[in-house]
Amino acid sequence: AQSVTQLDSQVPVFEEAPVELRCNYSSSVSVYLFWYVQYPNQGLQLLLKYLSGSTLVKGINGFEAEFNKSQTSFHLRKPSVHISDTAEYFCAAASGGYNKLIFGAGTRLAVHP
Amino acid sequence: EADIYQTPRYLVIGTGKKITLECSQTMGHDKMYWYQQDPGMELHLIHYSYGVNSTEKGDLSSESTVSRIRTEHFPLTLESARPSHTSQYLCASSEYRDRDSNQPQHFGDGTRLSIL
Numbered sequence: 001a002q003s004v005t006q007l008d009s010q011v012p013v014f015e016e017a018p019v020e021l022r023c024n025y026s027s028s029v030s031v032y033l034f035w036y037v038q039y040p041n042q043g044l045q046l047l048l049k050y051l052s053g054s055t056l057v058k059g060i061n062g063f064e065a066e067f068n069k070s071q072t073s074f075h076l077r078k079p080s081v082h083i084s085d086t087a088e089y090f091c092a093a094a095s096g097g098y099n100k101l102i103f104g105a106g107t108r109l110a111v112h113p
Numbered sequence: 114e115a116d117i118y119q120t121p122r123y124l125v126i127g128t129g130k131k132i133t134l135e136c137s138q139t140m141g142h143d144k145m146y147w148y149q150q151d152p153g154m155e156l157h158l159i160h161y162s163y164g165v166n167s168t169e170k171g172d173l174s175s176e177s178t179v180s181r182i183r184t185e186h187f188p189l190t191l192e193s194a195r196p197s198h199t200s201q202y203l204c205a206s207s208e209y210r211d212r213d214s215n216q217p218q219h220f221g222d223g224t225r226l227s228i229l
Contacts, residue, residue: 043222043223044156044205049217090156100161106153
């Protein structure tokens, strides 16, 4: 069965520092990968997606992620975070068709001044 | 710029009541989904639909039911609410292009449900 593991439940970081949120997936078939952000009391907003092509994917708000097939990873990065980036971040994977997504448990990013 | 709407945003109600959570999208998406999310936890798919008159149960067993009579509308119903149903419920939709294509899902802001 496919699974998604987010290796850190919480990541504290100072403003303007770089950050990496880690995500590993398990799948024996072609995979589609997504990062979503959830602000308090809101739904999920798509940050970026990997469907095919270039392994470096750029998303909104200055985030990017790199698909690494050999390590089955899809880590999210940002070179300089802002206070407004404080939120919960979810990695998700889908295999095959029908858009059924499997979500990781989430990583809470806390940006401190 | 939300194109997918959920109502109510918050609901506190007593045990035994019948509840319907509304979800509507204006994007013409064929696929729609309901997820359940407990605080600090991942999302679990409880229902999904490929189009009108299509509904399927998700990976997490749920006592709720859904219907899809119109493309834009995907309500979720609990016939008799219990405290164990307390959770956040998120609705999502996505475009269908072909069987092997996974288009991103667009989420509503969720309904936070508390059963007393």
